[in-house]
Amino acid sequence: MMLFPPTGLEYVATSAKGLVNKITLMDLRHEQDLSDTEKLIAFISSSIDILCVGIGWDRQFDEICQMLNRVPNNIPLVVGGYKATEKVEELFKRCPTINIIVRGEGEETIKEILKGNPLKDILGISYRENDKIAHNPNRPLPDVDTLGAPDRTLRRNEYSFALNGIKIADISFDSVLSARGCPFNCKFCTFSLNPLGQKRNYTARSVNSVVNEIQSLKAQVIILSDDDFFADPKRAEKICDLIIERKIKKRFMAQARLDIAKYPTLLEKMVKAGFKALLIGIESPHDWILKQLNKGFNQEAIRKYFKVLIKYPIFYNGYFIYGNIGETEKEMLYIGQFAKEIGVDSIACNKLRIEKFSALRELAEKTPGYHVSERGELYSDNYSHAALKKIGRRIKFSFYTPSRYLKILWKNIFVIKFFSFKEIAFFLSASPRLFLSVITREISRGRLGDSLKRTFIKNR
Numbered sequence: 001m002m003l004f005p006p007t008g009l010e011y012v013a014t015s016a017k018g019l020v021n022k023i024t025l026m027d028l029r030h031e032q033d034l035s036d037t038e039k040l041i042a043f044i045s046s047s048i049d050i051l052c053v054g055i056g057w058d059r060q061f062d063e064i065c066q067m068l069n070r071v072p073n074n075i076p077l078v079v080g081g082y083k084a085t086e087k088v089e090e091l092f093k094r095c096p097t098i099n100i101i102v103r104g105e106g107e108e109t110i111k112e113i114l115k116g117n118p119l120k121d122i123l124g125i126s127y128r129e130n131d132k133i134a135h136n137p138n139r140p141l142p143d144v145d146t147l148g149a150p151d152r153t154l155r156r157n158e159y160s161f162a163l164n165g166i167k168i169a170d171i172s173f174d175s176v177l178s179a180r181g182c183p184f185n186c187k188f189c190t191f192s193l194n195p196l197g198q199k200r201n202y203t204a205r206s207v208n209s210v211v212n213e214i215q216s217l218k219a220q221v222i223i224l225s226d227d228d229f230f231a232d233p234k235r236a237e238k239i240c241d242l243i244i245e246r247k248i249k250k251r252f253m254a255q256a257r258l259d260i261a262k263y264p265t266l267l268e269k270m271v272k273a274g275f276k277a278l279l280i281g282i283e284s285p286h287d288w289i290l291k292q293l294n295k296g297f298n299q300e301a302i303r304k305y306f307k308v309l310i311k312y313p314i315f316y317n318g319y320f321i322y323g324n325i326g327e328t329e330k331e332m333l334y335i336g337q338f339a340k341e342i343g344v345d346s347i348a349c350n351k352l353r354i355e356k357f358s359a360l361r362e363l364a365e366k367t368p369g370y371h372v373s374e375r376g377e378l379y380s381d382n383y384s385h386a387a388l389k390k391i392g393r394r395i396k397f398s399f400y401t402p403s404r405y406l407k408i409l410w411k412n413i414f415v416i417k418f419f420s421f422k423e424i425a426f427f428l429s430a431s432p433r434l435f436l437s438v439i440t441r442e443i444s445r446g447r448l449g450d451s452l453k454r455t456f457i458k459n460r
Helices: 007-015 037-047 061-068 082-087 087-092 105-116 207-216 233-245 258-262 264-274 287-292 299-309 329-342 361-366 384-400 401-413 419-446 447-455
Strands: 051-054 079-080 100-102 125-130 132-137 162-163 166-176 221-224 251-256 275-283 315-322 347-352 368-370 378-380
Touching: 007 051, 007 105, 037 051, 037 061, 061 264, 079 082, 079 105, 082 100, 087 100, 087 132, 100 105, 105 221, 105 287, 132 287, 166 207, 166 419, 207 233, 233 264, 258 264, 258 275, 258 299, 264 275, 299 315, 299 329, 315 329, 315 384, 329 384, 361 368, 384 447
Parallel strands: 051 079, 079 100, 166 221, 221 251, 251 275, 275 315, 315 347
Antiparallel strands: 100 125, 125 132, 162 166, 368 378
16 A cells, blocks of 8 residues: 555665765665666666665565566675565575675664774674675664664655555555564564564653654554554653643554553543554454463453443554464454454455464474475465465455455544545545556456455355
8 A cells, every 4th residue: 555654674774874975775666767777776876885785574575586686796786674584594595685684673773884984893784794694793782762763855755645546545654663672572473573573662752752743744544563563551641641732733644552541541531532443353252262372351351342432533454464373264264254243344364374483483383284384384284385375365355346446445434533525535535446456457357357246246
């Protein structure tokens, strides 16, 4: 959907200010001309003295490596990001053009690189030295209050509501990171660990600094991109109080744990402050899986919490994981029905991943018939990647019926009032093009008939 900016890369680019003459920050999702490799390499060759690339995910990893190998040898190439940290050895092997890989958080590291400090003295990097790879010690994780907000004037594009490349609402989006780390220890989650296995302890910015940043933004919709914005409920309440006090009129989205339902005063203030959507990790309807994942609650608690949550005019998106170790197809397919039962408005389902330092890796490796791919994807003798993909589509189509889409539209317009009437009119005018693009996409993937049948007839 490309709603939000690459905040991590923007933090690093901001740290580079004052140490170079000019910074060009490119989000290749939005660079239509430069997303062509030939044009991108030509631009780099003619205009760039040092190139810094952030790799956050596995997606298009092979294509990224191919592009990096086209970078001219005379241009220093520095690579960082979550996936780069995890795949240090592989990247150096596959991409002889890479000079330095920044491991972990890069705001302080990039400063020392650009100052020209001896590489051997820079913590948190791996680099080429006499045809060998040197790995310096890890850099201690900085206090987030020492990091300034990202400089949004470096952006070359606006972030708006688009699907399939079609702008469907005249609304701008931005993200604010108010804290880093997470105080919880869900076994499936590796975001609270960096790819080096370091635990990112929960550390929060001051309330004033967060609200000051929010107030300075032009975007109408802000996502608080913390792992859990409500990890400290009292702090979250103070942020809401200050937003209300300053009469800041914006729409907010945030990630949360289910136990936010235990704080009705906070929920009331959130509604008044403009919180419109919560992204909640439910993960599974099954107690034995919730215990395996160390979620800290069971199905009964989920049902109890949602009875409270649905009383508030907030849109709830539930995250679920399927393909867990020992999970049957029947148990996976119950996700869609369970989501309807508890009152979730939308769902996002992902296959279980076993990353390098996952607490579930040992269990996966010891369980007969289960395998972990090089990319961390869990599959089994009974459920291959292809089989899990089909199950995921069945879960999706069992939940997203035509009536579900109408409920989503109704709630966003009349209940939580996410969209203004002007924005609704814009959406309606863009709907025919959006519908056509979806049809075209499904035809190109050879699954139009299957999608129509699953949506309107029977989900099998």
